[in-house]
Amino acid sequence: MPLFCAHGVRQTVVPKNLHHLEATPDTIHWGYFDPARAPALRIKSGDLIQAEAVTHHAGDDPDLLMDEKIARIFREVPESDRNPGVHIMTGPIYVEDAKPGDMLEVRYLSMQPRLRHGSNLAANWGYLYKEFGEKERVTIYELDPDTNTASALYGYDFKGKYLVPGTITRCPECDRQKALEGVRVPVRPHLGTAGVAPDVKGRVSTIPPGLHGGNIDNWRIGAGATMYYPVAVDGALFSIGDPHISQGDGELSGTAIEASLNVLFQIVLRKDFKFPSPLLETPKYWIAHGFDEDLDQAMRNASLDMLHLLTEHVGLSPNGMRSGPPGRALPGVEK
Ligand SMILES: [Zn+2]
Numbered sequence: 478m479p480l481f482c483a484h485g486v487r488q489t490v491v492p493k494n495l496h497h498l499e500a501t502p503d504t505i506h507w508g509y510f511d512p513a514r515a516p517a518l519r520i521k522s523g524d525l526i527q528a529e530a531v532t533h534h535a536g537d538d539p540d541l542l543m544d545e546k547i548a549r550i551f552r553e554v555p556e557s558d559r560n561p562g563v564h565i566m567t568g569p570i571y572v573e574d575a576k577p578g579d580m581l582e583v584r585y586l587s588m589q590p591r592l593r594h595g596s597n598l599a600a601n602w603g604y605l606y607k608e609f610g611e612k613e614r615v616t617i618y619e620l621d622p623d624t625n626t627a628s629a630l631y632g633y634d635f636k637g638k639y640l641v642p643g644t645i646t647r648c649p650e651c652d653r654q655k656a657l658e659g660v661r662v663p664v665r666p667h668l669g670t671a672g673v674a675p676d677v678k679g680r681v682s683t684i685p686p687g688l689h690g691g692n693i694d695n696w697r698i699g700a701g702a703t704m705y706y707p708v709a710v711d712g713a714l715f716s717i718g719d720p721h722i723s724q725g726d727g728e729l730s731g732t733a734i735e736a737s738l739n740v741l742f743q744i745v746l747r748k749d750f751k752f753p754s755p756l757l758e759t760p761k762y763w764i765a766h767g768f769d770e771d772l773d774q775a776m777r778n779a780s781l782d783m784l785h786l787l788t789e790h791v792g793l794s795p796n797g798m799r800s801g802p803p804g805r806a807l808p809g810v811e812k
Contacts, residue, residue: 600731
């Protein structure tokens with residue numbers, strides 16, 4: 478059945494409940510998705526959730542990026558339990574009646590920075606690490622809510638290698654240096670990582686994205702956007718994390734500007750259509766995502782899924798589609 482309703486009218490789903498999901502050592506899972514993880518919250522389709530997403534980079538300046546509740550997570554979740562990935566995930570949320578083959582429609586309504594600062598790491602896994610002399614550098618940004626921009630407060634070279642998720646660096650032990658004077662970065666809060674539990678045994682790293690969603694790092698997954706995730710296990714087990722306040726199309730330096738966010742979203746269980754991969758709807762665009770270790774194959778997968786969207790759900794003929802969609806890193810079409 479097509480995703481689009483007759484006459485283009487979107488179904489209104491009146492929420493019956495509003496849930497508050499705080500991020501605490503008991504309601505987060507650090508570095509993994511795991512279908513065996515006990516739910517942090519149970520909801521019904523249509524419910525609203527106000528949830529806290531905490532950045533795993535809060536230790537880059539704990540005075541500015543942590544409050545007591547965030548500090549507790551870093552204190553109480555042992556390093557040995559932060560693996561195999563790096564992101565702090567809030568959840569999972571069990572959606573009643575969700576079954577494999579359903580779609581979870583997640584309408585992101587609001588994303589508010591929790592504190593006034595964020596951190597960017599030019600990391601050892603960054604694209605130009607070698608070109609920058611194999612040195613890692615942290616830059617702390619301050620938000621200006623009046624102009625919705627961020628500017629660098631200071632930067633410091635990270636001593637050693639940034640390998641342990643949740644590393645805490647205490648300033649002024651570090652050497653604070655001025656950075657990017659006169660530069661302002663547009664703030665557009667979004668989630669780097671969010672998704673449902675994959676159907677696997679044991680933990681799956683939060684780092685590579687996949688059909689379950691995960692670390693897609695698309696800056697368009699912000700307020701006003703809707704993501705459709707294919708459900709893989711009973712209850713869907715949806716989690717959010719890796720909050721960002723700004724990022725381009727990719728994390729060239731290694732990370733975004735990482736900062737904790739408070740996120741309001743509505744989850745609607747969809748049994749009336751299927752889609753093979755996480756699909757993003759923004760006010761202007763439909764964007765399909767492709768995944769593979771081989772980027773050419775990933776691009777091909779995304780193109781095939783966009784073709785599927787346009788032929789199965791929009792009603793265009795496959796022959797007509799041979800002139801498009803236009804080449805983009807993420808196959809997207811304007812509505
Ligand atoms: Zn991130």
